[in-house]
Amino acid sequence: MPLPEYGGVLGQKRAAHLLRRATFGATVSQINAFAALTPAQAVTQLFRQTLPDPLPPPDPQSGNQTWCIPGPANEDREDGDLQEYVKGWIIGQMMSTGIAANLSLAYSAREKVVHFLHTHFTAIQSKIANSRAMYFQNQLFRRFALDALNPDPKINIKALSVKISVDNAMLRLLDGNLNVKGSPNENYARELLELYTIGRGLEGTLPPPTGPGDYIMFTETDVQAAAKVLSGWELDDEFETPDIDTTIPRGKVRGSITNASGHDNAPKQFSARFNNTVIQGSATLMNGSNATEASALDEIRQLIDMIYAKPETAKNICWKIYRFFAYAPHTPADSLAIDTNIITEMANTLVANNYKIQPVIENLLRSQHFYEAGAGNVKDDNFGGIIKSPIDLVLGSLRIFDLKLPDLMTATTDFYMATAEIIGTIDNLGMRFYEPYDVAGYEAYHQYPIYHRSWITPNYLARRYDFVRSLVMSSQQQGMFTVNVYNFIRANFTDAVASNARTLIITLSGYFLPVTDNLTFDDATDDTSSLTAKRLNYFKERFLQQFDEAYWTTRWNEGAIDLRDQLEFLFNAMLQSPEYQLS
Template identity: 30%
Template structure:
């Protein structure tokens, strides 16, 4: 049922008045000034950013299409100094680098050397390695909590930026060059990579690709440390060709093997890129029929010389900004734009945004918003000045399928219809309700972990508070004794003699992490729908429905849907006159907006 409703909303978009003649599909000729209007300005801002306000639409509609597109694509002169830098917590400590691959690797190193992670093993006594294990889990927990803060910081930039396309393209590159905090395990590296996308995402792709290939987060994610002379690891070279530049089937296995040798020795030292010369293979390689002692940068240049590379990249960008379907002919023409401009990204974006194709019925109001776009655009259209802490941004977007800095695979997110299932559509409606009617009793998990591990942490804390020793307090759930029996057993038996206790280390790691990681502000959305409706000049409930529809919906609604919403609001307010309900209409308007935001129409942009 939900799928049919969504398809119906998309079909309504095709029939939208003013959306553009069907003959525009595939037409890369620029739209002209006389074809430019507020509806097309709204469409441009929706796709090039995170949901326009009526004021922004009016400002861009007053420009020519060339001026509007240039403002977005070449924003370097626009002041964005109101956006604060990331306020990092003081979490990193000497000795944590290089961080071990696992807890067993950590304790084995501590046994062999007498210390690990900058922490010495106890000379004697019970749980000699416990301080080392505590430090291991501390960093895992602290890095994860800090990464959640990075996601909040980024979401606030999306919400408040005067350069929306910078953040929109940073989101694209984050999915294109997908790395995951659970593998990288360093919030600092994830932030540094994000800042690379923000700085170079609208610039030259060659510079961006080299920056990513030398980025510590990517090097950690693709196991660059094991790619050494005499034993090349193909992961790095394969992903660069398969996912980042060329696509499957456009290279040979020999190209992969030879390119892998060119990247040997590439590694990182904490937050810096390094080349270990002794581990680099500087002998000849044969890549794409060319022979030479290539290094990694030279291999990237060889990749960029292949005609398919520009076409692959242009196609990926087009599908992200315009629509899922692209013909081979259109992809080839857009690839030529990118290649002819020496991989400068801005001219490609201008070609897409100015094209008649971009304003055709097949594009306008037919793209399913990603979870991050949905959440941030909702906040923008509500006029919020910060991302609220309730509901939790990471929880919401994660439940909807797009947890920032945690893409599901190296391929990133699938986009399109993968965002919509009956269950996910219901979750989108729940998000809308949680914004408009927040649950003030919700406990933030970054202060109090509530996942499966967090429940174990809670149990450990409660048991220790009851006086149990570490052994009894860390008995796994389901194997625990009743409280009184456990206490009696604890009193009869001495604490277990062991090198370390993993569950206790996890418990102490959480405690220390929460102690040092700065909290996410737990504000609620300050929503004033009454003010928005009055400011729109609405006099009747029908006017209010129209005003909210214009502000929040990209796809047009049917006459039947409009009538149903007008009747709903009139019934809730007890009158169809806004003036009569002015002192009490906020809740009725919020219930109406919840219906709108939960509808299939709102999922399209």
């Protein structure tokens, strides 16, 4: 059954929590609007809107025409530049660039799911090395992101697992194009099992392997058999082979559609872990004894059906969703408690909804557990329980200050300059966008037991603080993104709030920091359940400098000329705090 849901009004703290996790950030006014909603109303606004599909990225050197279309490539155009344009275009989608204000958060929520799929099905730019392959894979993820809005039962993560297996970018990444009859390449088969579907079980709680080649959930025999199922595909460098369901270009079979000569057509025997299943080509789809494109695709569907028939596959996918949107436990005891009480129910929801992931995400984001409102023995650490990824830190900071990108079509060069600056910052903070260190993807999403803690090292933390300083301190500002914090306060808060130093600090904490219950400046009454009195007094000290609170009130009411300087000290202290690094 679905997770029990929280039925009350969100309020500011829970609204900010939801929007930090489900989108790439929200403005003060958007948080205020969501504070008046229930989780059910909020999730409907985020995930049940009719959204436009983005126009493909324009090339400013070609009169803003797009190159992301099927057909022969322009051999005179340097693809390395175009790859950077695709990445910049993806950042623009995350920022809801050019989207009407009333759809901005919903658009961002969809892109957050697209990004989740990108972290699940890995991509490495230097290995893919093709801008159109990167673009069409991103489009494929978008087609499957809000799968509950599509009545087609073939739009779900199970079907996506079939389609990603013959996706041009994935064929490039894991050498699927080198996997042929008589010379199998097992790279993709191994990662399909270990990373993208059934996984290797709940880390830290597994029994020892029974012997060499035993990976608990599957065996080396299964990898070898799966590689043969997946054999016989090659890149379509001209992207002229459309998928029958999505029309998005994919790879093509070696040989021809009536004689898939690179496919191993012999029966494939799997281990007892998969009930000794045998996969072979369908006689009704083959051309005599020859494999066809249809029979080779059908074998992949049989493979995915076999893997998804194991309940561990749904649980592995739900764990990925949970760690991305909610929390990543770091001990076996916490993992087992969540696995029993949360993940099992999420997996039931996934299966009951024909493997559509949107209902699972929506139920999680409406749940008592997500808002730490549930009873029981499950340890709740959701508020501030995730270290922001560099992309969430940077985009979330830009969005809460309502900083926008240049228009993609009317200021295309400026748009790509701005997104290149964002990508450079994200890279500098430790997330090499579209260039994770290995085929398992960004470590923070998969590496037990530290998970998202891998974002923080002494060097990366210092660079996070440098990013904040360059954003809010006028003496340090450089690049295309700068904040006038005085104007921000004037635009979003009343004089009654802004003129009182303590009220201002507490109010800002509610929007910028995740844990803000029972705030006080008094050490004697501090329950230390969230931000401590010591922390708030540090913010106040950095804010007021040598002035007292009454003098700040007077200076605000008089409109003193250097108010921005003092506010910069406050924002710099608050946004450089450890708490701001948390979501």
